[in-house]
Structure formats: C-alpha cells, structure tokens
Amino acid sequence: MFEKIWENHEIVSEQGKPSILYIDLHLVHEVTSPQAFEGLRLSGRQVRRPELTFATMDHNVPTKDRFNISDPISKQQVDTLTANCKEFGVKLYDLNTIDQGVVHVMGPELGLTHPGKTIVCGDSHTSTHGAFGALAFGIGTSEVEHVLATQCLQQAKAKTMCIRFNGKRKPGITAKDMILGLIAKYGTDFGTGYVMEYTGEAIRELTMEERMTVCNMSIEAGARAGLIAPDETTFAYLRGREYAPQGAAFDKAVEQWRALCTDEGAEFDLTLDFDVATLIPQVTWGTSPGMGTGITDSVPVPEELPTENERKAAKSAIEYMGLKPGTPMTDIEIDYVFIGSCTNGRIEDLRAAASVARGYKVNPKVTAIVVPGSGRVKIQAEKEGLDKIFVEAGFEWRDAGCSMCLAMNPDVLQPGQRCASTSNRNFEGRQGRGGRTHLVSPEMAAAAAVQGRFVDVRKWDFKAEVTA
C-alpha cells in the first residue's frame, strides 16, 4: 500500500537524490508555522495551493475561558496564525468555529483525510491519519515552508514494516493498550526509517477512532508513518463528511481506495508479530513511551535489565518518576488525570471513560480534567449527556485543545504531581516541569481518577445509572 501511494505521488525521481513527492493535504497549527510563513514573506513566495491547506489553533489554547489567552506570547502566536492565514488565503478553523480542535481530530472529522492521500503537518502525530490508509507524517518548520511554497516535499523512500496484530482482544483491552504494548515490547526506535503497516484480525476489528489511536503513536515507535488498509469501516466513517466526495463520486472513490490495499503476497522489509489475545491493560512507569508494562506487573528493577544503557535509562527514569523498583503498578497513587489529546480525545474515548466514571466520584485528592479533541466532539458528548456524567463524578469538563498533552496552555502539572494521562508521551517535563506522566487508556485513566491509584479496569464494576 505504501508503494502504491508513493508511486501515485512521486513527481520526480532521480538516482541518488530524494524524490519530489506531491502533498495532497497540508494541516497547519500555530506553533510550527509562524517561521514558515515568515520565510515565504522573506523570499516573496506565495502558498501554492491554499485550497489544500487547512489551519487550526490547538496547542496554545486555554481549555477554560478560551478567548482570554492570558499568556501574551501564546496570544501572539495564535494571532500570528490568524494574520498569516488571512494574508496567504488559508482556511482557518479558529476558536469561533465548532470545528476547531486538535488538528488530528479535526482533519478526519471534516472528512479531509482520505485513503491514498499524502498528508503532512508540522506535528509528529500526523501519523494519526494513516488509520485511513493515507501516507501521513510529521515534518519540521522548514518543510512546512517547503510544502506551502511548492505543495511538494523532497523525500527519500522509507523502508516498509508489517506489524501483525494477531488474535482477538479480551474485554477491557483497548487500542491504546495495543500500541503501548507494542512499543513496550519493541522499543521507541524500532520503527526508525520505516513506514509501518498494521494488519491482522485485531486491527480489522477496530473502529475508525481506535485505528487512529494506534496510528497516532507510530511516531512513538520511531516510525515515519503508520498505515492501516481502508475497508468498510473506513468508508462508512467517511461517507457524508464535509470534505469527503459526495454521491456517485464517493462510490467511485471507494473503488479507487479499495485498490490501494497491499496486494496478497507483497513483501515487506521487516515483519513483526504481536499477540493481542494475551495483552493486558498497559501503564507506563518511566519517561519514554516504551517504558511500560501490564497493570498486573511492577516497576522494573533496573539491575535486572539486559544492557547497560537500559539499566542507566531505567534508573534515571524511576528516580525522576519518584518510584521504587518492584512496586506493583496498582500501588501507584496519582494526583491528576488528563483525558484528551489527539491519541484519545475523540467521542468513543469520552464514551469509554464516561462508562467507567458513571455512578462514581473522583477521589478527593485527584484533579481530573476531560478535554474533548474538538468542538464537535464536545457538542456530541454533551448531546449524549457525557458531560453530566463527568461533572457529577467530579471531573472538570473543558473546551477543545491539546491541553495537558504537552502543557503549552495553562493546563500544567506542578513539580512532583503524578498524572494518569491518555496522551502519547511521558517524557520528563512533558506535562509540566517535574511532572510525572503515566500513559494509559481512557478507561484506565477514569478508573484511576476514582480510586486515586491505578487499578485493573478489567475488574471494574460498571454502573448502569448515575447514583448520588
């Protein structure tokens, strides 16, 4: 599939040089674009295809009192995006629109993400869009400028890897557990230089949103991009969306999309297997997404790890995380819960978290926030009454944005605070200086909010009704 998309977009291919690849969709946000627009201005260049370029503001925006950005530098960055979009004729979904949201939630919702497209954004989690069978990857600001100016990128062809997710998921096991489990097993750089295609029974059974969760974290495995072949699930999701082909054009598009799928017997540079049937809910204990384990397991003992680099890294991570080697994961108490992000801020994620929270109260020592991935997710959740479930349980119900995934807005952990987070990175200081992040699924995060520590959500007593 990667080869087919590549061939469809390769404009120039010269021996010993990177290819020139055409880009179908360019998503833009406020943090990685100002220097790119400035570059265009300095060189007197225009945006070549403004109609293929869509912008939103997500990283900096407050999730309460959102129009009042108190940090003047954040405000300047948001205002700069607005001015740049106006000057260069780029469509912007700003805070006044219901479509505003985390850029990787917004794109698919609008139906901008199609199978077979090449999609880039100055954001590493652009890999999310691969869930539709699009070749989607993150780029730096110089490349943002390159795409704005030329609608192309110079790219060397990546190697291909097939990840086979074998077996069926047990109840309580989420797409997040699948990708966290994969990275815990193989590490954070096994994907470097590769485009990964996720296959197997467990992938086919995922909903579109679950597939996005898996592809989202491809970058955490080091991969350039993650791909899932489009199928009926993909087409059903896309049908009727604003930027999806309409009517007969849609059916024609479906035919073309089907033809993109990897041919039987196609060869990959590398194939890996991952067993889903034995997977248990995952929690990270360290400061790299690969430092994770099952909820029934314990914080590792660094001395027992195989290599010197691993021992050193684990020791330093455990120290930063304020943990003791050998502590059962279920003994780890938390102060904060963040439910949201481009990994787990979609409606199904909120439904899953709400189903756990329903009828319970957030532990009094825990602050728990729910940040919908977009304005549309928020409205849908409110229609379904999810906001009420959360608020009655003691969660804060916020506005859309990246929020505490990277804490560029006011949602920041204090030093030493420990957070159960549905986001994608547990790096040192990611959610605030000295903050300690444990990556989990929305279900696990909601359960941790209630209990004040990590619990095995497979044993959760789900309540049908909201009780006082």
Add this chain to the structure above:
Amino acid sequence: MEAFVQLNGLVAPVDRVNVDTDAIIPKQFLKRIERSGFGQFLFFEWRWDEQGNVIPEFSLNKDRYQGASVLLSRANFGCGSSREHAPWAILDYGFRCVIAPSFADIFYNNCFKNGILPIKLTEEQVDDLFKRTEAKEGYKLNVDLENQVITDEDGLNISFEIDAHRRNFLLKGLDDIGLTLQHEAAITAYEQRRAASAVV
C-alpha cells in the same frame, strides 16, 4: 543556510539514550515566532533547577565544555515531537555537529535544513568517543564532511557514512525550496494530470 564543510571543535557529552526534543527545548519556549534566540533555553530543565539555580553536574554547565561545537550523545537522539525549535536551539547554542549511534527521523531531517551535521556512528565508536571526551579536558574533534572523516589529535580516524545528496546539500548550503522549484513544470503537469483523472 550556512554551509558545513569542516569543523574543529570542542566536544560536549550528553550521556543519555532517547534524548527527546521536549528535553532539548521544553514547550514553554516554543511560543516565539522567530527562528533565533532558542540557544539560551537548550536543555533548559537539565541546566537549571526549579528555582533557577545552575545544576553543576549537567555537562553543559561544566567549565570544560564551554564553547563546545560538537554534541555527543546516545541512541535515538531527537525522538518525539517534530519541533524544529530543537535544531534551532542546538545551532543557536553553538553546536554544528551532533554525533550519536542513531537519530529519530524527523530530527535528523530537520538538522540538514539548518546546517547541522548529524553523524551516526556505531555504539562502540560512540562509547570510545565518550571515553576520550571524559579523559581529556579540552578534547576536540575535527569533522571533515568533504572526506567523511572524524579525527582527533591522538590519532583517531573514523570514517562515517552519509547520504551523498544530503552531504552535497550541506557542503553547498543549498536552498531546497529553490531546488524543488526547478521542477516547477513537472509539478504543474502533475497537478493538471491529477485534476483531469481526479485520482484521490
């Protein structure tokens, strides 16, 4: 972009695996709308504690590494966020070359856009360089991109691999947007072909 041909510079070690771009430049400093001025925030949370005091154990705070232009680190350097602010900070601080056993893709690519040479060596070679750097105050490396060799005053001589196109790009300090636009006719023809066949 400034060309990179040869560099003779002091080496500073950051002895950690998986150095992520959040560590290289924390998010609170991504709000600037310029490309310059990020060096002062490089490895911010490793250089200063929460009260703003210098953390003396961190290598870049040691007198012996002041003025370094070669950064030595471990595997998967530059992983995580795509932020180009990371190479901007590295460059602005004074580094022109980063040596590690492996780099994350986006960071690696971003280096070339900014005149920084990222060099991949084997784990053993990197280990050896860490030892040499530790052993000798004022340890310098000579990095010769033209001939793809790293040497020191003590007889070290390591050749390194680099993609020929990327090498040429750095040696000449090329503008890659300009290079792509040389293919303007091909891009336009492609767009017309696509519009006609409406392939998505």
